[in-house]
Amino acid sequence: MDLDHARAVAVEAAEAAGALLRAGAPGSLGVRAKGGSGDVVTDLDLASEKLLLERILTAYPSHRVIAEESGLAGAAESEWTWLVDPLDGTNNLAIGLPAYVVGLALCRAGLPVVGVVHDPVTCRTWSAIRDRGAVASPGTRLAAAYSASPHGPLLAWTQGYAVTRDDARVRALKSALDLNARRVLQLWAPLLAWAMLARGDIDGIVGYRAEAVDLPAGALLAREAGIEIRSLDGGPFEEAIDGTEDDRSFVAAHPRALPALLSLLRRGPGVSR
Structure with missing residues (x-):
């Protein structure tokens, strides 16, 4: 399997989908409810997904694809699986x-071996191949930065759509973040946060x-830029699609900031449970 070619296919497909989204965003979106959690889907989600599926399955007809809106496509038993988030x-x-x-x-x-994130608004693309680093198109290497502020870290929060408002652990985690972070x-x-x-x-x-369809691409991008990812208790974490x-x-x-962030989270009542 030529992973450089797979990345090229993914970058070209994501950028084509981005052009579609950018052109359609000023118009009527056809917004409608999706599920019972307050989420929505638009005509642009579906159009972007259709384009991405066509590009991927044309290049790799023997691969399996899991798309956010339409679910499973392609060869169900393949060892290779594409995850498609047409509009995060x-x-x-x-x-x-x-x-x-x-x-x-x-x-x-x-486990993800190629990850691509494309921002249609700024026309920027970031991609990674496992164990070979992450780049910003057209090839600038990404390297995670470390900075320590006396006012606390600048963080992003993400949660899955199935998480309820009365989840006690969510309240504890958010309380710890709100009290100790500079900004949340x-x-x-989520993929935009991973790129940031x-x-x-x-x-x-x-x-x-977190949602399974977008986690692997973003986590791989961050890991290959030098970011460390741990479970909430500080143990090992894998951005796998199973589980x-x-x-x-x-x-x-x-890595230099992670111990302080884990310590910060433990300050919230009920976080460790």
């Missing part, structure tokens, strides 16, 4: 907030039961 940040786009991206990941045996961003576009972390724009991300929602709770930061 749909709720933002629906209210006119220009904070959304396109995300693709290629996984082998459940809730972008509702890989670029050094923010100091860390805390995720709770439960609890397996997708994490803390991500520069």
Whole structure:
């Protein structure tokens, strides 16, 4: 398997989808409810996903694809699986907030080996190949930055759509962050937060039961830029597509910043339970 070619296919597909989103964003979006958690889907989500599926399955007809809106496609038993997030940040786009991206990941045996994130608003693309680093197109190497502020870290928070308002652990985690961080961003576009972390724009991300379709691409991008990712208790973490929602709770930061961030989280009552 030529991973350089897979990345090229993914970058070209994501950028084509981004052009579609950018052209359609000023018009009527066809917004409608998705599920019972307050999430929405638009005509642009579906159009972007259709384009991405066509590009991927044309290049790799023997691969499996899991797309956010349409689910499983391609060869169900393949060892290679593509994850497709055609519009990460749909709720933002629906209210006119220009904070959304396109995300693709290629996984082998459940672990991402290629990750791509494209921002249609700024026309920037970031990509990574496992064990070979992360780059910003057209090839600038990404390297995680470390900075310590006396006012606390600048963090992003993400959670899965199934997480309820009365989840006690969420309240404890958010309380610890609000009390000790300089600022906590809730972008509702996790892949955008991962790209910001890989670029050094923010100091860390805390995720709770994150969505499976967008986690691998962003986590691979950040890891290959030098970010360390741990579970909430400080143990090892893998950005695998298998496992439960609890397996997708994490803390991500520069290795030098991670101990302080884990300590910060433990200051919230009930976090350790």
